[in-house]
Amino acid sequence: MNYEKLKGLIWFNGKLVSARSAKLHILSHGLHFASVSFEGIRVYNGEAFLLSEHIKRLFDSSKMLEIKIKYTRDEIANACKKIIKTQKLKEGYLRPVVWRGGQSMAPGIKNAKINLAIAGWEWPIYYSNLAKKKGIKLTTTKWKRPPVECAPVKSKCSGLYMICTLAKHEAEKKKYDDAIMQDLDGNVCETTSSNIFFIKNGNIETPIADCFLSGITRKTVIKICNKQNLNIKETKINFKKLKSYESCFITGTAAEITPVNKINKIKYDTNNNILKKIMNNFEQLKKQN
Ligand SMILES: Cc1ncc(COP(=O)(O)O)c(C=O)c1O
Incomplete structure (x- = not known):
């Protein structure tokens, strides 16, 4: 899909405007200096999934960029619901995005205009049903996650x-299919758009989210594990340890829960009972949406 050709309406600074006319200026600060925060929200059965968690994160991310959003959480939630309705979304995706306007072409920018837009489109699956069954393949990358000081x-x-x-x-x-990113000390962090979990001897482990996004799906999976009395631990996972695990899966708004069958040459079982249990529980949550 070419998103520049998206049809229908986009919520843009408080108004619904045609998607074709929702434009930002070439000289926007956000475009040049990455002063942009955003969200990705799934729509299941015509309802936004974990909407308040995503809106909270949009505020948290914006705050980290010293961006103050002028709308309330309720106003943004209502705007998301309006887009679901006007775009007639059943199984879809919402993309709220916040950016600084063009009041300066230098990094420092005080009193910039803060823009907020919300787009939505029908988007039933990210990884195919086959990938959900057979798993995806990950490989290492030369790009490392920057430390928290950077x-x-x-x-x-x-x-x-x-x-x-x-x-x-x-x-x-x-x-x-994707890359598995490490920190500067060789600890596993996440993929390029999802978090990662490993299973061994009935225990589930996931890296401590010290230098990467602790995803909303990651937190949901941890809650599922606790509720199901599954043994889950957040811990440092050095890349050298990866061959000791039996199973691996990734989590994310787009990926949902997708098994991993291989990291480089290391093979993983995609039929693991614990993995299946977590996937089933997640499907139940989606159905309750
Ligand atoms: C880099 C990165 N890590 C992890 C995630 C998973 O986060 P969530 O479960 O909130 O979608 C995402 C997706 O938003 C991401 O882009």
């Missing part, structure tokens, strides 16, 4: 996706 690493802000795009391209060139 970037607002816990935000969902566009600047951090520069390395994700490069890592994803690197993986695709090697015929893998």
Whole structure:
């Protein structure tokens, strides 16, 4: 899909405007200096999934960029609902985005205009049903996650996706589905758009989210595990440890829960009972939406 040709309406600074006319200026600060925060929200059965969690994160990410959103959380939630209705979304996706306007062409920018737009489109699946069954393939990348002192690493802000795009391209060139990113000490962090979990001897482990996004789906999976009395631990996972695990899966708004069948040459079982249990529980949550 060419998103520049999206049909219908976009909520743009408080008004519904035609998607074709919802434009930002070439000299927007956000475009040049990455002063942009955004969200990705799934719509299941005509309702936004975990909407308040996503709106809270939009505020948290914006705050990390010293951006003050002038709308309330309720106003943004209502705007999301309006887009679901006007775009007639059943199984879809919402993309709220916040950016600084063009009041300066230098990094420092005080009193910039803060813009907020929300687009939505029908988007039933990201990874195919086959991938959900057989798993996806991950590979390593030369791009490392920056440490917390070097970037607002816990935000969902566009600047951090520069390395994700490069890592994803690197993986695709090697015929893998995605890249697994590490920190500067060789600890596993996340993929380019999802978090990662491992299973061994009935125990589930996921990296401590110290220099990457602790996704909303990641938190949902941790809650599922706790509720189901599954043994889940957040811990440092050095890349060298990866061959010791039996199963692996990724989590994200787009990926949902998708098994991983391979990281480089290491193979993983995609039929693991615990993995299936977590996937089933997540499907139940979606149905309750
Ligand atoms: C870099 C990155 N990590 C993790 C995630 C997973 O986060 P969530 O579950 O909130 O979608 C995403 C997707 O938003 C992401 O882009």
